[in-house]
Amino acid sequence: MSKRKLSRQQRWRVEKIQAQRAERAERRTQRDDTALEAGDYGPERLGRVTAHFGRTLEVEAEDEHGDLQRHRCHLRANLEGLVTGDDVVWRTASDGSGVVVARQPRRSVLERPDARGQLKPVAANIAQILIVFAVEPAPHPNLIDRYLVAAEATGITPVLVLNKTDLLPDEGGELRTLLARYRELGYHVVSASTQRENGLDALHAGLTERTSVFVGQSGVGKSSLIDRLLPDRQLRVGALSVDSRKGTHTTTTATLYHLPAGGELIDSPGIREFGLGHLEEHEVARGFIEFQPYLGLCKFRDCHHRQEPGCALREAVERGDILASRFNSYRHIVDSLEPDRSP
Numbered sequence: 001m002s003k004r005k006l007s008r009q010q011r012w013r014v015e016k017i018q019a020q021r022a023e024r025a026e027r028r029t030q031r032d033d034t035a036l037e038a039g040d041y042g043p044e045r046l047g048r049v050t051a052h053f054g055r056t057l058e059v060e061a062e063d064e065h066g067d068l069q070r071h072r073c074h075l076r077a078n079l080e081g082l083v084t085g086d087d088v089v090w091r092t093a094s095d096g097s098g099v100v101v102a103r104q105p106r107r108s109v110l111e112r113p114d115a116r117g118q119l120k121p122v123a124a125n126i127a128q129i130l131i132v133f134a135v136e137p138a139p140h141p142n143l144i145d146r147y148l149v150a151a152e153a154t155g156i157t158p159v160l161v162l163n164k165t166d167l168l169p170d171e172g173g174e175l176r177t178l179l180a181r182y183r184e185l186g187y188h189v190v191s192a193s194t195q196r197e198n199g200l201d202a203l204h205a206g207l208t209e210r211t212s213v214f215v216g217q218s219g220v221g222k223s224s225l226i227d228r229l230l231p232d233r234q235l236r237v238g239a240l241s242v243d244s245r246k247g248t249h250t251t252t253t254a255t256l257y258h259l260p261a262g263g264e265l266i267d268s269p270g271i272r273e274f275g276l277g278h279l280e281e282h283e284v285a286r287g288f289i290e291f292q293p294y295l296g297l298c299k300f301r302d303c304h305h306r307q308e309p310g311c312a313l314r315e316a317v318e319r320g321d322i323l324a325s326r327f328n329s330y331r332h333i334v335d336s337l338e339p340d341r342s343p
């Protein structure tokens with residue numbers, strides 16, 4: 001069935017509501033700016049964005065006792081594009097609310113294409129991307145490489161997490177060989193099981209003192225891992241899903257959580273799907289880290305590493321310096337790229 005057209009009356013009401021909303025936001029901003037100029041706000045403080053709802057942010061900062069408190073904050077008119085994880089400068093009003101006045105430089109940013117294909121930041125200041133895969137559903141080697149390429153393109157350190165090791169046959173088989181290969185390339189590989197008593201110890205140890213995100217294919221156990229790592233989160237998830245029924249988009253925005261043993265986790269459905277978006281051909285080659293020393297050494301500057309004579313990459317494969325399986329995986333990913341549609 002085609003989408004029902006709004007009557008003129010309904011359209012007028014929608015426009016009126018939108019106009020009123022914009023006006024309220026504008027008035028709020030003006031009030032904030034006037035108050036700032038009049039000095040009605042407290043001194044500048046440092047904080048970190050822990051959640052984001054439209055033009056309202058949740059900002060976390062230490063109080064005078066060194067305890068972390070979260071504050072609802074508005075944005076100054078000239079500040080756009082703040083995301084969860086951003087370090088900000090903000091000021092409090094006497095009612096405990098606040099206004100964010102500046103953003104600190106970012107150490108890293110995770111971006112995703114929006115509906116129109118424009119890259120938009122979704123989270124900032126992340127130290128590591130945990131790529132989760134599992135004994136079941138078994139990972140396709142190309143899939144792990146694809147995630148690694150996407151992670152390398154962000155400059156954020158990827159870590160491979162093999163979950164459901166309780167299902168691993170004693171000898172380990174192909175999966176152990178696969179993991180050994182990634183370790184040799186220099187990647188950090190951690191095993192986990194949400195079904196075992198001490199199944200998350202190694203993972204826990206790698207999460208303290210930094211901010212992480214979990215990504216990975218459906219069914220590998222990301223929710224189960226996060227639920228085990230954050231026992232208190234269940235309540236929050238319930239609260240958020242009530243909001244989502246009312247039509248707000250709270251569940252899709254990234255939220256920052258503190259892990260009981262230290263370290264932070266930023267999570268949202270959008271972040272979990274990271275790595276499955278668009279990649280550029282040059283990003284793919286750079287994302288295979290062992291290829292990097294050879295890039296730029298091919299006879300032809302625009303070498304696509306296919307049939308060209310004097311291809312440094314293919315020569316490295318022939319010498320055995322690059323694994324044929326990784327080179328084939330690279331080929332496979334490049335061949336699957338969407339053609340560039342830009343004019």
Ligand SMILES: Nc1nc2c(ncn2[C@@H]2O[C@H](COP(=O)(O)OP(=O)(O)OP(=O)(O)O)[C@@H](O)[C@H]2O)c(=O)[nH]1
Pocket residue numbers: 163164165166167192193194195196216217218219220221222223224225272
């Ligand atoms: N045997 C075993 N099963 C697990 C483990 N962790 C999770 N599972 C099971 O795997 C299934 C999928 O787990 P989820 O946590 O929903 O996976 P997910 O990655 O969040 O999946 P999406 O929400 O679809 O992205 C569930 O039936 C879990 O009970 C594990 O360590 N061992």
Ligand SMILES: [Zn+2]
Pocket residue numbers: 298303304305306308310311312313314
């Ligand atoms: Zn080449």
